[in-house]
Amino acid sequence: MIGSAAIAAAIDRDERQKPRSPIFGVTIPELYRDWQLIAPALEGEPLNELRTVLGNEAAVQTYRAGKLPFPDGTILVKLAWMHVPSAEFEPATVPGSPTTVQVMVKDSKRYAATGGWGFGRFIGGKPVDEEQHRTCFACHEARVKARDYVFTRYAQ
Numbered sequence: 001m002i003g004s005a006a007i008a009a010a011i012d013r014d015e016r017q018k019p020r021s022p023i024f025g026v027t028i029p030e031l032y033r034d035w036q037l038i039a040p041a042l043e044g045e046p047l048n049e050l051r052t053v054l055g056n057e058a059a060v061q062t063y064r065a066g067k068l069p070f071p072d073g074t075i076l077v078k079l080a081w082m083h084v085p086s087a088e089f090e091p092a093t094v095p096g097s098p099t100t101v102q103v104m105v106k107d108s109k110r111y112a113a114t115g116g117w118g119f120g121r122f123i124g125g126k127p128v129d130e131e132q133h134r135t136c137f138a139c140h141e142a143r144v145k146a147r148d149y150v151f152t153r154y155a156q
Contacts (some may be wrong), residue, residue, distance in 0.1 A: 019122065022130035024111065026103050026120030029056070032077045036060045039155035042083065042093075050083040050095050053152045058106075063154035069116070070148050074106040078152075099123070104150070115141065115149040 018027040035054040043049040055063065058074040080102070081095035101122045108116035119136035121128045140149040 019126050021103075021118075021120035021122070021127040021133055023133045024105075024114075024118035024120060026105050026118045028101055028103060028120070028122055028125070029075055029077065032056075032075075035077065037155070038063060038076065039152050041152075043080070047080075047099075048083055049080040049099055050093065051078055051080045053078045068148045070106050070150065072106050072108050072116070074104075076104045076150065076152065078102040100128075101125075115145070117149050 020027050032054055035056055038053040038055045038059065041051040041053070043051055054077045056073075056075045058071055059076055062068070062070045062074060078101070080099045082097050082099060083093045084096035086092035086094045103120040103122075105111075105118040105120075106116055107118060111118045114137040117137070117140070119133060121132060121136065127133075137149075140151070144151050
C-alpha cells in the first residue's frame with residue numbers, strides 16, 4: 001500500500017511539472033472546465049474570437065456579492081476560440097479552433113507588484129513567451145484598475 005507521504009510527494013512532483021507562465025509561475029488549474037460561467041464574450045476584429053470566462057468558487061461568490069476586491073485564492077480562466085458560422089444554422093456562430101487559455105490568480109502577497117494578480121496565457125497548453133506576459137498587467141492597470149484589474153463583468 002502506498003503511504004500518504006508518497007502520494008503527497010507524487011502530487012507535488014506533478015504540480016511542479018505543469019507548464020508555468022513566465023514571470024508569474026501561473027498554471028492552468030485542474031478541473032477548471034467544471035467551474036461556473038462568469039460571462040461569455042464575442043471579440044471582433046482583429047481576433048474574431050468567441051470567449052468565455054469561468055471562475056472558481058471565490059470568484060463566483062465575489063461576483064454575486066458585488067463587492068470588490070476579489071479575495072486571495074480567486075481564479076478566473078478565459079477560454080477563447082475562433083468563431084465560425086454554424087454548418088447547421090447559418091445565422092449562428094459556433095466555436096472553431098481554440099486559440100488561448102488565459103488565467104488570472106489572486107494572491108496579494110505573491111503578486112503585490114501587479115495589483116495582487118498573477119497572469120498566465122497558454123496556447124496549446126504551453127505558456128506564451130515572457131514579453132507577452134509583460135503586457136498583461138499593463139493593459140489591466142490602464143483600463144480596469146478601479147475594478148480590481150478585472151475586465152469581465154458577471155452575466156446574470
